[in-house]
Amino acid sequence: MSAIRFTLNGKEVEYAGSAADRLLDVLRNEFQCTSVKCGCKEGECGACSVLIDGVLYNSCCVAMGAVEGAGIVTMEGFRETERFAAIDKAFGELSAVQCGYCIPGMVLAVEALLSRNAHPSEDEIREGLSGNLCRCTGYNAIVNAVSNAAKEGNGLW
Numbered sequence: 201m202s203a204i205r206f207t208l209n210g211k212e213v214e215y216a217g218s219a220a221d222r223l224l225d226v227l228r229n230e231f232q233c234t235s236v237k238c239g240c241k242e243g244e245c246g247a248c249s250v251l252i253d254g255v256l257y258n259s260c261c262v263a264m265g266a267v268e269g270a271g272i273v274t275m276e277g278f279r280e281t282e283r284f285a286a287i288d289k290a291f292g293e294l295s296a297v298q299c300g301y302c303i304p305g306m307v308l309a310v311e312a313l314l315s316r317n318a319h320p321s322e323d324e325i326r327e328g329l330s331g332n333l334c335r336c337t338g339y340n341a342i343v344n345a346v347s348n349a350a351k352e353g354n355g356l357w
């Protein structure tokens with residue numbers, strides 16, 4: 201069986217294990233991408249969110265065989281970007297982070313949202329983040345932070 205090749209945070213990598221393995225487990229255990237959190241493992245919480253070719257996916261529901269040739273971004277890569285800096289600043293200023301468990305997935309969901317809609321309404325933000333559960337913060341602070349990130353980061357998306 202040949203290795204599965206893909207790009208992870210801009211680097212070409214390969215995985216020699218089973219095509220049936222979960223992307224979530226492989227990212228955490230083989231590639232030390234521990235920002236990718238394991239919550240429900242059932243596609244419900246969004247803690248394991250990653251970007252695959254720019255689209256948000258729950259990595260617990262993606263088999264390795266599906267990522268051959270794909271470009272995957274986790275927070276380990278995204279945190280190096282100017283767009284992350286704008287989101288990070290807005291979340292910090294509005295105290296939109298508490299325990300932080302949901303935040304890597306939440307931030308990638310924000311990136312996916314703003315990439316397709318740079319000026320979302322409140323309803324569009326709520327819809328864009330509807331797959332990412334937060335057990336601590338309450339969603340109003342997060343929604344306001346996304347709105348501010350979109351305004352302050354105008355031109356980045």
Ligand code: FES
Nearest residue numbers: 239240241246260
């Ligand atoms: S761990 Fe993947 S959606 Fe919850």
Ligand code: FES
Nearest residue numbers: 299302334335336
């Ligand atoms: S900040 Fe704790 S789960 Fe979201």
